[in-house]
Amino acid sequence: MDTFAQTPEPPYYAVIFTSIKEANAQDYSETADKMLSLAAKIDGFLGVESLRNENGFGITVSYWRDSTAISNWKNQTDHLIAQDRGKQEWYRKFFLRVAKVERHKEFQKPV
């Protein structure tokens, strides 16, 4: 996605997911799309920012109102299945960090 997440005033949470995807990751993009639409239905989902390069290295930051929302997403049924496939098939390595956003600032160039 090529878009900024629009988050409310802090505090809120960020989940920083960095990963190396296998070159041959069957059903990966369909599942990623589906997971995004399911995550967006979780109460407390605030947005997501995501990039991946041609070597399979990716950074996805999702934003959440609180740790309950993160926990509800973590335990969502289809997401649990996708998490299993992620470990079995899609990711060579990943790092997941849960962080509380304490402050933020936005800059927009004057036109």
Place this chain on the structure above:
Amino acid sequence: MDTFAQTPEPPYYAVIFTSIKEANAQDYSETADKMLSLAAKIDGFLGVESLRNENGFGITVSYWRDSTAISNWKNQTDHLIAQDRGKQEWYRKFFLRVAKVERHKEFQKPV
């Protein structure tokens, strides 16, 4: 960069910087390289993960031991100059978030 940051046990800090870079951003890559090497000299710098796509949308997450380290980097002389040029010349828009990492987990596929 195509590499994972190697961070210690939480708590530590993440600075999540998302931005849209102007297509014509003179001296940008040289400055970015220089800033990275200067940041790495700050006591408390833990690592960085960064990607940008062909539309200029980028995500850079840098990791820090504590808020003092972040503040020292924010006020580093060459970095202050670069921040000014960033606003004047390089970035159409950015969002900067300071977040305290409370927990993390790493996954590595067994070989």
